Amino acid sequence: MIKKCVAELIGTAVLVIVGCGVAMTNGFGTGHVGIALAFGLAIVALAYSIGNVSGCHVNPAVSLAMFATKKMSVGEFFGYIVSQFIGAVLGALVLLVMLGTDKGLGLNFYGTGLSATNATVTQAFVTEVVLTFVFVFAICGVTSKENFSSAAGVVIGLSLTLVHLLGLPITGTSVNPARSFGPALVGMISGVKDGGTALAQVWLFIVAPLIGGIIAALVYKVLDSKEDED
Numbered sequence: 001m002i003k004k005c006v007a008e009l010i011g012t013a014v015l016v017i018v019g020c021g022v023a024m025t026n027g028f029g030t031g032h033v034g035i036a037l038a039f040g041l042a043i044v045a046l047a048y049s050i051g052n053v054s055g056c057h058v059n060p061a062v063s064l065a066m067f068a069t070k071k072m073s074v075g076e077f078f079g080y081i082v083s084q085f086i087g088a089v090l091g092a093l094v095l096l097v098m099l100g101t102d103k104g105l106g107l108n109f110y111g112t113g114l115s116a117t118n119a120t121v122t123q124a125f126v127t128e129v130v131l132t133f134v135f136v137f138a139i140c141g142v143t144s145k146e147n148f149s150s151a152a153g154v155v156i157g158l159s160l161t162l163v164h165l166l167g168l169p170i171t172g173t174s175v176n177p178a179r180s181f182g183p184a185l186v187g188m189i190s191g192v193k194d195g196g197t198a199l200a201q202v203w204l205f206i207v208a209p210l211i212g213g214i215i216a217a218l219v220y221k222v223l224d225s226k227e228d229e230d
Contacts, residue, residue, distance in 0.1 A: 005079045007054040009087035011046045012178050015058050016091030017098075018042040020106025020183055023172070024099050032168045039173075040161030047153030056153075059176040060084055060206075061213030065136045068217040088182025095183075101190055105183040107198040108172040108205045114197065116169035124171045125208050131163040132175040132212025133219075140220035171205070175212070180205035 022038035047056045057063045060081050067077040092105055109115050110124030119127065138159040142152045160175070167173030174180040184202045187195030 001076065001079060004054040004076065005083040007050040007056075008058060008080050008083040009090070011050045011054070011056055011058040012084045012087030012182075013091035013094070014046060015039070015042050015176075016088050016106075016179055016182055017094050019179070020092070021095055021099065023106035024095065024103035032165060035168060036161045036164035036173075039164050040157040040159075042157075043160050044153050044157035047156060051153060054080070058084060058087070058178075059209075060178055061132050061136060061176060061209040062139060064210055065140065065213045065217035068214050069140070069221055084178040085181055088178040089185060090182075092182040092186035096186055096190055096192075101192045104194070105187045105192050106172070107183050107187055107192070107194065108174045108180045109194070109198060109201060110171050110204065111201075114194065115171060119170045121204065125204055127167055127170045128174055128205060128208035129212040129215070131167045131173065132209040133216045135159050135163050135175050136213045136216035137220055140217055140224075144220075144224060174205040175209050177206040177209050 019035070019039035019042050023035045026034075043056070043058070046058060050056050055066070057066065057080055063072065063077055063080045063084070066072045067074075072080070095105055110119040110121060112118045115124070117123075139156055142155045143149075163175055164173045167175070180198075180202050184195065184198040184205075186192075188199040189195075
């Protein structure tokens, strides 16, 4: 259990450092495509490094989906959640040291002048629910069969890349409560521009992905039911 939690902490920190770090540098000049690839490739690397230890959730929405489908115990679920949030905060602190306070920490936003599309709260909420559903639904599918295991990391990483390509101009793409909370908290405390706003809005980036994740798990469970159809 301890090893699993440590793996989740490290994995979530790495995801924030790499993904949000590339966002802070605008994808090294490549914009949304570079940022999307950074998050996706980070997951690929983590899947094949800590996947055999903890399953490489590094995302409370994924852990909730696994818990809802009875693939985790209550103790494991809460241990993973705490570890992921701590890891995200530590990752954001590392980024603060590496890149300073003037590049935004890869914060998630919605609203006029904050997101590229000036998304309303409803648009942002629906976006995060739908994109998390797509991401977690893909995870449920690719992890459901043993013969898919060798390709699982690539599929999950590409799925995260995919949802980022759509979500980045709308909300900055969260689909991960810990990934949003860590930078928002550190941003507010350190005085990053709009850090206080990001923390005030972080409720959406916690609630919406959790809803999307559990819907994906329950829908997949129904579709994957072994009961004969009439």
